[in-house]
Amino acid sequence: MAEDDKTPAREIITDYAQQHFRYFRTADGTVYAQRNGHPVARPIRSQGTTGSHRQELMVGLFKDGIGVFNGTALKEALDLIEALALTEDVQSVHIRVAPGFDGATWLDLGRTDGRSVRIHPTGWDIAIPDPREVCWRRTQLTGELPLPAKDTDGKGIDALLRLTNFANAETECLALAWLVGCLGPSVPVPAPFLTGPQGAGKSTAGRMLLRIIEGMSGDLRRAPKDEENLTAAVAAGWVTALDNLSHMTPDLSDAMCCIVTGAENVKRALFTDGDVHRARYRRPLLLTGIDVGVIRPDLAERLLPLRLERPRVRRTEAELWAEYEQMLPVILGSLLxxxxxxxxxxxxIPTDLRMADFAHLCAQLDAATGFGSLAAYRASLDDLNDDVIEGDLLAQTVLKQAAGMAPGEETRMTSSEWLYALTGLYSGEECRPLPKGWPTTGKVLSDRLKRLQPTLAARGVLIDWGRTRTARYIAMTRTPEQPAHQQDTLH
Structure with missing residues (x-):
């Protein structure tokens, strides 16, 4: 055959690829490759050392006797495939949990055979999802889960609670509510914060909760130093677990708020001048630590305190984890x-709580089991409000100001007038020096009050903003009725 009659290598690769793979794009324009009949999709531009589409294409061409091709031919073929895929319909890819057809939810078991769990309104079963229904994305953080056991009769839940050291039944039911929430792709769940004395097994309990969803390879991590590294870690997995938090910077606190309820990160695409890369994420978080200091009000609404106590009988790590690994299929089956x-x-649906979806899930859990998880969730938020107030001198001063008002009374002043009044109330007759971080202008005071607004409202003090013809004002109102324990905190 003459040299000119040979089929170009790029065409051979392109024909083979289109016969054995399905190519599609996501909403952000990333093109993925999915082997026919298999639910796992890989980005065609991935340069990972293992598991990239380029590698599986090279291996397929070699094993099927097509040949071995150089990098130039592969690049030209993938360039053409990418251009053709940009005209295809948009489809989403998912990590670990995904919505399915007819109200079903899928859980990726991380197995090479693609078998996953389909949770539907009448039960759950194990199957390989239709690639048109679910496309799984795998990363180095995607661990393998065992096949869950059927007909466990709740034995797995009992085993999990026996292996952990939760302080009381209220904490146990909140932990179960969080685990159920992690299996929902569209339900934002608050971040459990495992606390307790030294030696209470916070890290061990955190790993056990994490590994029910992420497999035995899942582990706790140190908190990243900056938001970019945290976002990268979050985007590569489903549950992100941070261990031994002792301090939380304002930037880290804001980033955690965005992760829990969902946000989008936009940055310049590599090797381009004008293109951008969009990353949307909403993930379950899990935190452990003894104390993180002052908690900001917006993060407090997104936390779920889970207190542990020191075990009466100590067990070796090897013995504990051997039992856990043996029971994991039963635990997962009971959770399903x-x-x-x-x-x-x-x-x-409770309409008075910020995390209304999770509150509704707690109410459903109570209806299904008779637990008191919704009441426990309300109590935990109340405790967190106390923590916010105890760590914020401005909040304490506002409550002291409101204590001198009659129930139902409203007071309006400009932000500068409020700053003068609250500063004088804090300093008192002895002219105490103002603490670090005290508002220095009316604008700063107004911004601080906006953050404290939900916390103060939970203590019977309503803050609102308005405008007259001449100036803007801040209105403070003491609600007509306050629970006795709230009034006690004001004096």
Whole structure:
């Protein structure tokens, strides 16, 4: 055959690729490759050392006797495939948890055979999802889960609670509510913060909760130093677990708020001048630590305190984890059974809580099991409000100011007038020096009050903003009725 009659290598590769793979794009324009009949999709531009589409294409061409091709031919073929895929329909890719057809939810077991768990309104089963229904994205953080056991009769839940050291039944039911929430792709869940005395097994309990969802390879991590590294870690997995937090900077606190309720990160695409890369993320978080100091009000609304106590009988790590690994299929099966029951339960949606979806899930859990998780969740938020107030001298001063007002009374002043009044109230007759971080202008005071608004409202003090013809004002109102324990905190 003459040299000119040979089929170009790029065409051979392109024809083979289109016969054995399906190519599609996501909403952000990333092109993925999915082997026919298999639910796992890989970005075609991935340069990972293992598991990249380029590698699986090279291996397929070699094993099927097509040949071995140089990098130039592969690059030209992938360039053409990428251009063709940009005209295809948009489809989403998911990590670990995904919505399916007919109200079902899928859980990726991380297995090479693609078998996953389908949670549907009447139960759950193990199957390989239709590639048009679910496309899984795998990363180095995607661990393998065992096949869950059927007909566990709740034994897995009992085993999990026996292996952990939760302080009381209220904490246990909140931990179960969080686990059920992690299996929902569209339900924002607050971040559990495992606290307790030294030696209470916070890290061990955190690993156990994490590994139910992420497999035995999942582990706790130190908090990244900056938001960019935290976002990268979050985007590569489903549950992100941070261990031994002792301090939380304002930037880290804001980043955690965005992760829990969802946000988008935009940065310049590599090797381009004008293109950008968009990353949307909303992930479950898990935190452990003894104390993180002052908690900001917006993060407090997104936390779920889970207190542990020191165990009466100590066990070796090897013995503990051997039992846990043996029981993991039963634990996962029991969690799936509980999830089906919870989703089938009917309950009213609490409208007074920030994390209304999680509050509704707690109400469903109570309806399905008789637990008191919603009341426990309200109590935990109340405790967090106390923590916010105890760590914020401005909040304490506002409550002291409101204590001198009659129930139902409203006071309006400009932000500068409020700053003068609150500063004088704090300093008192002895002219105490102002603490570090005290507002220095009316604008700063107004911004601080906006952050404290939900916390103060929970203590019966309403803050609102308005405008007259001549100036803007801040209105402070003491609600007509306050619980006795709230009034005690004011004096």
């Amino acid at each position: 059974d509980l999830t089906v029951k919870v989703r089938a339960a009917e309950a009213d």
